[in-house]
Amino acid sequence: MASARVPLDEQHVTEPGGRPLPALHPQRKEERCFLLYAPPPEEDSPAQVEEFLENSQFIYEDMEWLLALPHDKFWCQVVFDESLQRCLDSYLRLSPRGTDPPPLYSSPAVMAMQHSLHRSVFMVFLRMATHKESKENFLTPAVFAEIIYDNFLFDIPKILDLCVLFGRGNAQLLHKMIENIFHQQPSYYSDLNETVPSIIQVILEKCGLQSEDTGATEPLKLNTHLRITTMTMSEEDLSDLVLYLCDTCSTLHAFLDIFPEASSMFHQHGFLSRVSSFYEMAVPDLEKAVKKRHFTKWSDLWRRLCHSRRRIVEITHLLLQHTCLQPILEGSEDTAVFVDDLLQIFTAFLQEKRFLVDYDEQYPVADDISLLQQAFPHLDETRTSYLLQGLESAWTRAKAMTDIPHKGELESLLSHIRDLLPDLGEGFLMACLEEYGYDSELVINNILEEKLTPGLARLDRAKPRPKREALPSVLSSRSNVFDDDEFDVFNRDQLDMTRVWKGRKQEENVRDMLNDKQHITEQRDQYDDTYDLNQVGANDLDEDDDLLTRRPFTTPQVLSTGRQSPEEEEEDDKEEEKVKAGPRDHFLQDPAVLRARADARRLALQSRRGYRPPPASHVKGGPKGRGQTQETVLDRRKKETNKSRGANHNRRVMADRKRNKGMVPS
Secondary structure: OOOOOOOHHHOEEEOOOOOEEEOOOHHHOOOOOOOOOOOOOOOOOHHHHHHHHHHHHHHHHHHHHHHOOOHHHHHHHHHHOHHHHHHHHHHHHHOOOOOOOOOOOOOHHHHHHHHHHHHHHHHHHHHHOOOEOOOOOEOOHHHHHHHHHHOOOOOHHHHHHHHHHHOOOOHHHHHHHHHHHHHHOOHHHHHHHHHHHHHHHHHHHHOOEEOOOOOOOOOOEEOOOOOOOOOOOOHHHHHHHHHHHHHHHHHHHHHHHHOHHHHHHHHHOOHHHHHHHHHHHHHHHHHHHHHHOOOOOHHHHHHHHHHHHHHHHHHHHHHHHHHHHHHHHOOOOOHHHHHHHHHHHHHHHOOOHHHHHHHHHHOOHHHHHHHHHHHOOOOOHHHHHHHHHHHHHHHHHHHHHOOOOOHHHHHHHHHHHHHHOOOOOHHHHHHHHHHOOOOHHHHHHHHHOOOOOHHHHOOOOOOOOOOOOOOOOHHHHOOOOOOOOOOOOOOOOOOOHHHOOOOOOOOOOHHHHHHOOHHHHHHHHOOOOOOOOOOOOOOOOOOHHHHHOOOOOOOOOOOOOOOOOHHHHHHHHHHHHHHHHOOOOOOOOOHHHHHHHHHHHHHHHHHHOOOOOOOOOOOOOOOOOOOOOHHHHHHHHHHHHHHHHOOOOOHHHHHHHHHHOOOOOO
16 A cells, blocks of 8 residues: 555555556556547437437546546556547547537537536546645656656647636636646746747738748738738638637637736737737738628628637737736836836837727727826826827728718629629618618628518618709809899890990090989989878977976086085995996906816816826925935926927027037037
């Protein structure tokens, strides 16, 4: 029997024949053949369902038998049984992912068996990643690290598959499991360091992009040697490309979400700049190819492509969160370095406008900048303003690309749809295009699959295009001050040509024109006598008192004797009351009130735009000889650096410039 509290790698056991053997020895494993895993059938065929249930039942029983073995027998079986490793590898490769489409049927027996087998396989991997099960059952950490690495019990592809398969609901267990593997065997960090560039390179090559250098500064470019594009490759190749992209993005997102310690390694390889460039160059081409080419699995490819886009944005956010934002919020000693790194990344994103808009839609950049302003008061407002302006420009470009198409583009869309569906009316098709954002492929797909909205489904499919009303002529709709006069040639067929001449009228001079008083005679003949018979004011019923009522007599001040009459005292009292009451209207308001209101409006506008007022200045500082605070020293340095921006404060710079050129003797 093995002695207590001795690691398994140092124990020895005695076989029935009396021969001692190490506890970990190939002869101690049980002869058992583990079957390869097969995924659930895609069709509801009784024969296929029965075959899947039988095969999965055998694997499930083998997994449960393995888990029930004692510590030494378990590790002998795991290390020396190759069929077991092939069985586990087949499950990691072929087990359904979360991005796979749901089955066309729902067999309770198949779902129950898949769930039970899924749990058993996960428990086997969890036990394989544990080097100490109890005080009596454990392996030496160094030996455990050598066993799992040399026997390929775990490698980077397996760890990635474990995250994407078992991450939902088991994130904490997986994190402890992967953390223990990397902690006990640091060689996995080296393997991951070599895997990251290969992941990026494979994606780029599959999409027709290449990068000769794996450094972060090398820009992506179109592969001139690869002539096959997304529009010319076969349906099978395009489907494989979309499936690979979807699986890769989902796997990387699950791995970084469960094991964020690996984020720094992805960041060191320039993953953010590469993935944003890939997104900008490849994703629109893939979208165009999936939309324009009529494949049988169009909806599944489009769903996977949208999922890939979302996962790329989430991967970017995870990397930024763990490599930049989190150290800043935790108050790291190198906060300024992390802030500058984050601003440089966002500045690089300004070139990838499509990617930047999609990222900002899911994770607003303004919120991150606001966090930076709170955590780092000395943030450069010029850089943040530049970033926000670039973001606004990217959104403007994105909105412009989704506007309603022009007449020629609309006719092209209608022609494209009618080539496939000639029986539909143009009026019905125009309503469908307007409903689905002028996406012709989406319109065709929804019409063929009978997935139109209720409003479109009620329309007459033979509805013609509405006729345009004839526009009125310009002459009939014009408006002019000379309309309908005697010279309106557009409304009159005949004119009095005697009143039309070119230049000065014949036999006319200035003296005759001035002596012509005919217009005065015409004015006399046209005298208006309408009111000649009216006696204005003669019939007014005025009373005698009204005619005699006048303003009360007021004694001039020069002639007054110093005493005021009762009427004057009453008038003075009324004036004093008016003065005390103040003006009734507010024609002239208090300038201080107006300034306060203007400041409030300006602050409200700035807050809506995400602007934060600059921090208070501490340039003045305290008395000399008592030392100055850090804020005072920084503000004085900033003032000294930036004093040449306005007015004539750049005299020192210009003087140094003249002196350097020899214009002024030093």
